[in-house]
Amino acid sequence: MRSVRRASVVTALLALFALATGPSVVAASSVTEQLISRLNRQLLYMAVPIAVLVEVILLYTVWRFHDNDEPSPTRENRQLEITWTIATALVLLFVGTASFHVLAHPMVTSTPETAHGDYQPGEAPDDAVEVQVTTEQWAYTFDYPDANVTTSEELVIPANRTVYLYVTSEDVIHSVHVPELGLKQDAFPDQYQLIRTQTTGTGEYRMYCAELCGTGHAEMLSTVRVVEQQEYEAWLEQGGSNATANGTASGDTAPSGSNSTDGTPTGDSNATNATATAEPTAGGDA
Amino acid sequence: MFETIPGIAISAAVLLLLVAFFRLRGDAPAESVSDGGYVPARAGLTTHGKPTGLTRWLTTVDHKDIGLLYILFGTGAALWGATDAMMIRTELIVPETAIWGLETYNAVFTTHGFTMLFFFVTPVFTGIANYVLPMLLGADDLAFPRVNAIAFWLLPPSLLLVRGGLITEVAGKVLAVLPVPVGALLALEPVGVGWTMYTPLSTATANQQIDVALLGLHLSGIATTMAALNFIVTIFTERADDIGWNKLDIFSWNILVMSGLVIFAFPLLGSALVLLLLDRNFGTTFFAVEGGGPILWQHLFWFFGHPEVYILVLPAFGLTSFMLPKLVGRRLFGFRFIVYSTIAIGVLSFGVWAHHMFTTGMDPRMRASFMAISLAIAIPSAIKEFNWIATMWNGRLRLTAPLLCILGIMSTFVIGGITGVFLAAVPVDFVLHDTHYVVGHFHLIVVGVIPLSMVAASYYWFPIITGRMFNRRLAKAQALLLAVGTVFTFVPLLILGYLGMPRRYGVYPAEFTTLNQAASLGAFVLALSVVLWLVNMVQSARVGPVVEDADVWNLKETGQFTREWQWFEEQLEDRQAELSRGTDGSATSD
Ligand code: HEM
Ligand SMILES: [Cu+2]
Numbered sequence: 035m036r037s038v039r040r041a042s043v044v045t046a047l048l049a050l051f052a053l054a055t056g057p058s059v060v061a062a063s064s065v066t067e068q069l070i071s072r073l074n075r076q077l078l079y080m081a082v083p084i085a086v087l088v089e090v091i092l093l094y095t096v097w098r099f100h101d102n103d104e105p106s107p108t109r110e111n112r113q114l115e116i117t118w119t120i121a122t123a124l125v126l127l128f129v130g131t132a133s134f135h136v137l138a139h140p141m142v143t144s145t146p147e148t149a150h151g152d153y154q155p156g157e158a159p160d161d162a163v164e165v166q167v168t169t170e171q172w173a174y175t176f177d178y179p180d181a182n183v184t185t186s187e188e189l190v191i192p193a194n195r196t197v198y199l200y201v202t203s204e205d206v207i208h209s210v211h212v213p214e215l216g217l218k219q220d221a222f223p224d225q226y227q228l229i230r231t232q233t234t235g236t237g238e239y240r241m242y243c244a245e246l247c248g249t250g251h252a253e254m255l256s257t258v259r260v261v262e263q264q265e266y267e268a269w270l271e272q273g274g275s276n277a278t279a280n281g282t283a284s285g286d287t288a289p290s291g292s293n294s295t296d297g298t299p300t301g302d303s304n305a306t307n308a309t310a311t312a313e314p315t316a317g318g319d320a
Numbered sequence: 321m322f323e324t325i326p327g328i329a330i331s332a333a334v335l336l337l338l339v340a341f342f343r344l345r346g347d348a349p350a351e352s353v354s355d356g357g358y359v360p361a362r363a364g365l366t367t368h369g370k371p372t373g374l375t376r377w378l379t380t381v382d383h384k385d386i387g388l389l390y391i392l393f394g395t396g397a398a399l400w401g402a403t404d405a406m407m408i409r410t411e412l413i414v415p416e417t418a419i420w421g422l423e424t425y426n427a428v429f430t431t432h433g434f435t436m437l438f439f440f441v442t443p444v445f446t447g448i449a450n451y452v453l454p455m456l457l458g459a460d461d462l463a464f465p466r467v468n469a470i471a472f473w474l475l476p477p478s479l480l481l482v483r484g485g486l487i488t489e490v491a492g493k494v495l496a497v498l499p500v501p502v503g504a505l506l507a508l509e510p511v512g513v514g515w516t517m518y519t520p521l522s523t524a525t526a527n528q529q530i531d532v533a534l535l536g537l538h539l540s541g542i543a544t545t546m547a548a549l550n551f552i553v554t555i556f557t558e559r560a561d562d563i564g565w566n567k568l569d570i571f572s573w574n575i576l577v578m579s580g581l582v583i584f585a586f587p588l589l590g591s592a593l594v595l596l597l598l599d600r601n602f603g604t605t606f607f608a609v610e611g612g613g614p615i616l617w618q619h620l621f622w623f624f625g626h627p628e629v630y631i632l633v634l635p636a637f638g639l640t641s642f643m644l645p646k647l648v649g650r651r652l653f654g655f656r657f658i659v660y661s662t663i664a665i666g667v668l669s670f671g672v673w674a675h676h677m678f679t680t681g682m683d684p685r686m687r688a689s690f691m692a693i694s695l696a697i698a699i700p701s702a703i704k705e706f707n708w709i710a711t712m713w714n715g716r717l718r719l720t721a722p723l724l725c726i727l728g729i730m731s732t733f734v735i736g737g738i739t740g741v742f743l744a745a746v747p748v749d750f751v752l753h754d755t756h757y758v759v760g761h762f763h764l765i766v767v768g769v770i771p772l773s774m775v776a777a778s779y780y781w782f783p784i785i786t787g788r789m790f791n792r793r794l795a796k797a798q799a800l801l802l803a804v805g806t807v808f809t810f811v812p813l814l815i816l817g818y819l820g821m822p823r824r825y826g827v828y829p830a831e832f833t834t835l836n837q838a839a840s841l842g843a844f845v846l847a848l849s850v851v852l853w854l855v856n857m858v859q860s861a862r863v864g865p866v867v868e869d870a871d872v873w874n875l876k877e878t879g880q881f882t883r884e885w886q887w888f889e890e891q892l893e894d895r896q897a898e899l900s901r902g903t904d905g906s907a908t909s910d
């Protein structure tokens with residue numbers, strides 16, 4: 035009987051260890067994700083030993099005192115109680131301060147940069163990429179106001195850049211959730227919320243809707259593609275996704291492409307366009 | 321259509337069970353010696369001077385009877401909610417929608433949440449408290465026996481209103497064969513907006529059943545509040561002279577604090593529900609974008625919702641703290657600290673609601689302060705765990721079924737509690753919120769602590785209620801399966817959450833398949849354990865060995881033979897006296 039119990043607890047602990055290694059396997063993809071998973075690891079370094087310790091003490095108590103013939107009456111021990119209260123408080127104080135430091139980081143918590151305390155698209159600094167993400171039942175629209183590009187296929191952003199996503203909804207509450215980039219923000223109708231992050235490497239990540247929004251909620255998926263700067267520009271030049279933006283946006287692309295604030299000469303990037311776009315197109319369709 | 325069958329089947333089975341139980345209980349006259357020479361083992365059910373049969377159960381104002389009604393009702397609801405749970409886990413065995421469509425999936429987890437929270441947990445705890453609290457306090461009954469009965473009888477109609485969509489659909493389809501207009505019935509579809517009912521989704525969805533369900537929830541809230549008031553007044557005014565506040569037992573303390581939370585939380589839910597009804601039907605704009613805004617609903621809902629989770633769990637803590645010392649032959653270690661920590665939890669629980677809203681884009685300074693209080697509330701919870709371990713230290717642990725349940729509680733609570741700390745850490749919550757991690761975290765408690773404490777109580781007090789003993793070996797196996805099954809079902813969900821799988825998803829990307837299958841396997845272990853418990857309860861109540869000695873748990877040797885057992889002992893003595901009078905005379909002829 036007891037061996038079954040022990041086996042179950044051991045399994046639980048193994049699972050906790052699996053948790054400890056799970057998230058760290060994913061390579062860092064944004065500053066936000068790095069910060070959060072480092073915090074998460076710190077918490078796990080404390081939590082797993084504490085959990086193991088308590089479970090072991092529990093098991094040891096059961097093993098040692100089962101069918102014990104000389105039980106002794108309970109004696110109050112004020113000191114012991116105060117000790118473990120303070121110890122718990124200290125651990126939680128550490129959790130609080132560590133979390134607070136991460137929370138205070140601008141890539142984790144976005145605060146409105148305007149006096150009126152609201153987020154407004156168009157207020158992103160000049161060197162940042164700005165995208166408006168509009169959610170509705172059950173699709174996303176990605177707007178690149180600087181490039182005058184609109185697409186609903188995928189969110190494409192450049193690597194190693196600061197990105198401002200202004201999130202809003204057309205109907206009910208949705209939530210933009212990109213776990214591998216450490217991003218989540220609920221989208222409310224008639225209101226903009228800000229996700230601020232800084233991408234590091236390139237890669238393709240899944241975007242989920244994380245707030246129940248009706249029948250299609252579980253199918254409200256999209257893709258975030260973080261690409262090299264040049265490829266990004268080429269993609270914008272193309273008018274975003276080949277499927278949606280061809281007709282309307284392509285005319286505007288050339289002039290607005292040069293509006294792009296990163297300062298890369300447009301002529302240069304045009305040269306690489308042909309090769310740069312060929313690849314992602316194939317990848318995007320797959 | 322497909323989805324309607326299991327729910328209906330379950331409720332029919334439960335009803336049958338209820339009827340069978342009542343017949344069994346009500347019919348046999350109290351004095352007859354049936355059962356091959358045993359006296360009827362009915363110590364817990366005094367039938368003197370009461371109507372018999374169904375009338376008795378419909379008209380009773382006796383706290384023990386109402387307690388049993390509550391427990392039976394709650395168990396029926398639990399089975400119905402568990403059927404939903406099995407439907408969820410069955411759908412999630414494969415990534416695609418294999419069995420139920422997405423709409424049905426949404427409806428199933430919504431009714432699962434409603435049923436488990438409002439119609440399983442609180443009614444069962446109210447039932448247990450109904451049964452034992454007056455005995456522990458040395459009172460004859462609760463302060464307001466009739467209020468007690470009304471509070472109970474409001475629940476069955478509430479449940480039907482809340483879960484109506486399924487029932488009306490079936491009724492509509494059956495009636496459609498006949499030439500009667502059934503359009504109204506078919507218009508009611510099961511509610512699929514989640515138990516949190518976030519606006520604008522819940523205001524924008526046309527389904528009239530939402531209105532019916534809101535009324536049902538409101539009604540159940542009234543019932544819960546009435547029961548809570550009754551407990552508070554009883555604990556304040558009906559205590560025996562020798563029970564001062566310092567002598568009040570720990571279970572009653574927990575029920576007291578829980579009732580206090582109910583009184584502040586449920587009326588608020590009721591009001592919010594009315595506002596939502598007005599928004600849906602009368603064009604008000606309390607939660608509309610152009611009015612109070614969707615975020616207002618979330619604040620009101622969680623100001624109720626967070627205390628609600630402590631309303632659910634405090635009685636479980638109370639039962640654990642109450643039974644554990646008796647089962648290990650020691651006094652509760654740090655009784656005073658546990659009482660203080662219970663009160664502290666009660667107070668703090670009203671200051672943490674916004675930790676359910678960290679991703680709504682609320683003011684960052686608010687996030688930090690809600691994080692601080694959420695971490696603070698972890699301290700009294702941790703203290704309880706340490707106190708329990710200290711209570712066992714140096715004790716005499718007999719590994720009986722109820723003790724195994726409590727050991728299960730103590731080991732799952734460690735994981736369930738610590739995973740909660742991660743969610744309180746705001747940046748970590750950003751990635752874990754609304755993923756299966758959350759589902760895993762709270763189920764480690766709502767399955768690994770709450771039902772386990774009820775099961776422990778069902779074994780511990782089984783002799784008092786039925787006069788018989790349950791099957792101990794089956795009970796031990798069942799307790800182990802429940803504890804182990806919980807870990808196997810819900811720890812995979814923690815990992816799924818870390819990998820990013822959102823909750824409330826009826827379909828999911830293929831890479832999550834294996835972990836989901838592991839969780840579903842665990843759920844079937846849980847289901848098996850529930851069946852074993854049911855079998856043990858029903859069979860033992862019918863034919864289990866009759867209890868002769870009231871000191872079932874060797875409580876006398878450590879001086880913990882508490883009032884409810886003393887009452888039981890008197891009952892047994894009375895029965896003995898009656899029996900010997902019977903054999904002297906001729907009353908045993910039939
Ligand atoms: C038989 C064991 C149980 C299993 C296997 C189970 C399984 C699940 C699963 C998988 C979900 C997530 C559905 C989703 O997000 O897609 C869920 C949701 C939920 N469960 Fe359970 N559950 C069980 C028992 C309970 C109990 C005892 C309670 C309460 C006391 C409970 C309360 C809830 C609540 C409140 C939700 C959230 C519903 C919502 O999202 O609106 N469950 N359950
Ligand atoms: Cu959505």
Ligand SMILES: [Cu+2]
Pocket residue numbers: 208209243244245246247248250251252254
């Ligand atoms: Cu959604």
